[in-house]
Amino acid sequence: MIRFLNSAKSIESYPSSEGEVVFVGRSNVGKSSIINALYGTIAYVGKTPGKTRLLNFFDVDGRYTVCDVPGYGYANISDREIISFGEMMEEYFSKRKELKLCVMILDIRRTPNEDDLDMFEYLDYYEKPCLFVLNKADKLSGNEVTKQTRLIAETLEVDEENMIVTSCLKKSGIKELKETIEETIGNYD
Numbered sequence: 001m002i003r004f005l006n007s008a009k010s011i012e013s014y015p016s017s018e019g020e021v022v023f024v025g026r027s028n029v030g031k032s033s034i035i036n037a038l039y040g041t042i043a044y045v046g047k048t049p050g051k052t053r054l055l056n057f058f059d060v061d062g063r064y065t066v067c068d069v070p071g072y073g074y075a076n077i078s079d080r081e082i083i084s085f086g087e088m089m090e091e092y093f094s095k096r097k098e099l100k101l102c103v104m105i106l107d108i109r110r111t112p113n114e115d116d117l118d119m120f121e122y123l124d125y126y127e128k129p130c131l132f133v134l135n136k137a138d139k140l141s142g143n144e145v146t147k148q149t150r151l152i153a154e155t156l157e158v159d160e161e162n163m164i165v166t167s168c169l170k171k172s173g174i175k176e177l178k179e180t181i182e183e184t185i186g187n188y189d
Contacts, residue, residue: 001061002039007054009088015057017065017098019185024123025105026115027071030135033168034105035068038178053081055092064185065098073115093126101129101184103177108134108148108165112155120156129184131162133177138167 005015025031036042042058056068069092070085093099102123106112112120123130134152137145145165153160164180166173 002042002058002066004042005057005059005065007056009054011091011095014055014092014096015059015065017057019064019100020067020096020098021064021101021103021181021185022067022069022092022096022099023103023105024069024119025071025135026073026107026113029071029105029107030168031068031071031105034103034133034135034166034174034177035066037166037168037171037174038181039066053085055088064100067092067096067099072119073113089122093122093128099128101131101181103131103133103181105133105135106152108137108145108152109139111151117156131164131177131180131184132156132158133173134163134165136167137165137172138169 006013008014023031023035039058039060053070055070058066058068060066069089072085104116104120104123106116120130132152134145134149140148149160149163149165153163164173164177166177168174
């Protein structure tokens with residue numbers, strides 16, 4: 001069972017945790033849909049990107065926490081909000097010791113853009129283990145999925161084995177993703 005714990009902007013408000021997985025991704029990539037497919041309907045899925053503005057924490061069966069962070073790359077926010085977002089993310093990634101896994105969600109139809117590359121570089125800088133989820137696979141044929149998976153792996157310079165292809169619509173890849181998350185979190189017990 002999963003339950004909402006709180007929303008936070010700074011470390012003083014982070015909940016205690018035995019281990020944590022964070023979900024990151026560009027606005028409108030399906031981050032909330034992935035979280036909902038994994039755990040049930042808990043994350044708000046909006047028609048307008050950029051609605052999440054705080055770090056949202058959830059407890060999963062008292063075993064680990066999930067952190068849903070604001071999507072990046074959404075242009076309809078002020079410079080002040082961009083700075084505030086950067087400071088919030090800097091504090092989270094530099095100080096959250098309980099963080100065991102970053103799940104970076106990408107749209108399989110798109111080559112990673114500068115924002116994606118910056119986020120991956122950011123995670124790499126903080127030496128955070130990263131699992132890549134290539135979402136929206138239902139929008140492509142099998143051959144296109146293979147081609148795009150290879151292209152994304154080459155662009156990010158990562159191994160395809162560190163990628164899981166998903167479709168929230170068809171629920172494909174969700175079970176594998178959940179098992180991988182839970183195995184990774186379990187390895188830190």
